[in-house]
Amino acid sequence: MYRFIVSDVSKSGMLPIRAVVALTGLNPDTIRAWERRYGAIEPVRSDGGTRQFSEEDVTRLICLKELRERGYGLQTLAELTTTELTAMRHSQKPTIQTPRPTQPPLSSDQQAYLDSIEELDVGAALARLKEMSDELGNLQLILGVAIPIMWEVGRRWSEGTMGTAPEHLVRAQLKSLMTSRLEQIDTAPGARRLLFTTPAGQLHEFGILAGSVLAKEAGFDVLYLGPDLPTEDIIWSVARSNPDILVLSVVRSMSEVEMQQMERLVDTVSPNVPVWIGCPPDHPLAARIPKAIFISSIEDFQRAAATLLADQGG
Numbered sequence: 001m002y003r004f005i006v007s008d009v010s011k012s013g014m015l016p017i018r019a020v021v022a023l024t025g026l027n028p029d030t031i032r033a034w035e036r037r038y039g040a041i042e043p044v045r046s047d048g049g050t051r052q053f054s055e056e057d058v059t060r061l062i063c064l065k066e067l068r069e070r071g072y073g074l075q076t077l078a079e080l081t082t083t084e085l086t087a088m089r090h091s092q093k094p095t096i097q098t099p100r101p102t103q104p105p106l107s108s109d110q111q112a113y114l115d116s117i118e119e120l121d122v123g124a125a126l127a128r129l130k131e132m133s134d135e136l137g138n139l140q141l142i143l144g145v146a147i148p149i150m151w152e153v154g155r156r157w158s159e160g161t162m163g164t165a166p167e168h169l170v171r172a173q174l175k176s177l178m179t180s181r182l183e184q185i186d187t188a189p190g191a192r193r194l195l196f197t198t199p200a201g202q203l204h205e206f207g208i209l210a211g212s213v214l215a216k217e218a219g220f221d222v223l224y225l226g227p228d229l230p231t232e233d234i235i236w237s238v239a240r241s242n243p244d245i246l247v248l249s250v251v252r253s254m255s256e257v258e259m260q261q262m263e264r265l266v267d268t269v270s271p272n273v274p275v276w277i278g279c280p281p282d283h284p285l286a287a288r289i290p291k292a293i294f295i296s297s298i299e300d301f302q303r304a305a306a307t308l309l310a311d312q313g314g
């Protein structure tokens with residue numbers, strides 16, 4: 001194992017990456033990815049162009065590593081000062097929450113699929129995905145294949161061990177698979193309608209895609225408008241299509257202004273149309289909008305949809 005020695009410290013007191021690796025236990029790819037993707041640290045460059053880390057950079061990296069293991073997202077952490085990070089690290093009670101339950105390890109088929117993806121072997125990846133999913137019903141596909149793969153991709157991407165190109169490829173393949181499942185289901189005349197979308201700036205689409213497939217399979221008429229729809233357009237679409245429920249998804253954290261827009265949206269729509277919001281457990285939005293129903297798992301959504309059909313004699 002590399003030993004940190006005094007000669008690693010340059011005259012200006014700066015450290016090279018190998019010393020930082022030894023001090024933090026992080027691997028060099030992760031350190032570079034946290035700099036590049038999140039701007040979480042800002043090492044200076046030597047005359048020769050190599051990264052030089054200050055004592056503060058090292059403190060930040062130690063805090064980031066520990067807080068990340070406690071479930072915080074790097075995007076949020078990267079915006080905090082070193083003093084705030086240090087205070088969070090030493091506090092018992094987390095002040096922001098991005099709870100993510102741990103996932104079981106991937107199956108060997110799923111690993112092999114991601115191996116093909118990492119090699120950008122589109123054909124082999126598609127063939128493996130088809131093999132894994134062909135025999136599966138929609139619920140098993142979503143819970144057993146799509147979500148575990150997305151989570152693993154998210155983990156690898158944020159650690160810097162998967163590039164952006166393979167990550168795009170997975171998303172494109174899973175989206176196309178889920179969309180084709182949605183299109184394969186017929187809608188009975190007179191079926192109750194659910195409108196699915198996400199508010200402007202919320203680009204995470206798989207929650208509403210999964211919800212749409214399962215709702216359609218349960219017998220609803222699904223109007224799927226995709227993600228990132230501005231408030232006024234959501235209000236217009238609801239007025240125009242008159243759904244039984246408006247189903248939204250909010251995955252990433254929201255600014256104060258975005259939360260106020262959501263309050264206005266729900267206030268406008270909910271006297272006539274109930275609003276369901278799929279989001280991670282403990283998202284701050286839930287405390288702000290008592291008029292909406294918050295759902296944080298696919299299984300809860302299925303139950304709520306089945307109850308709705310039963311209550312309304314559907």
Ligand code: B12
Binds near residue numbers: 098153253280297
């Ligand atoms: C794929 C992905 C993306 C893709 C999304 C592509 C797409 N078309 O959907 C892209 C690359 C665009 C993206 C961008 C970003 N992402 Co992103 N992304 C992910 C990833 C890897 C998977 C998300 C996903 O689709 N999961 C599958 C769905 C089904 O599961 P889920 O989102 O966990 O939702 C669960 C519940 O929230 C709830 N739910 C949510 N919605 C709905 C809807 C319904 C109807 C129902 C019933 C339930 C439900 O049930 C789900 C099942 O348990 C996660 C990592 C992870 N571990 O989740 C990060 C993650 C969600 N992203 C994150 C972040 C921070 C970002 C970016 C800010 C990154 C950046 N640096 O730019 C941007 C923000 C984009 C934006 N403006 O919204 C964070 C969010 C943390 C936070 N609290 O804010 C995560 C958790 C990664 C992390 N650990 O930091 N991302």
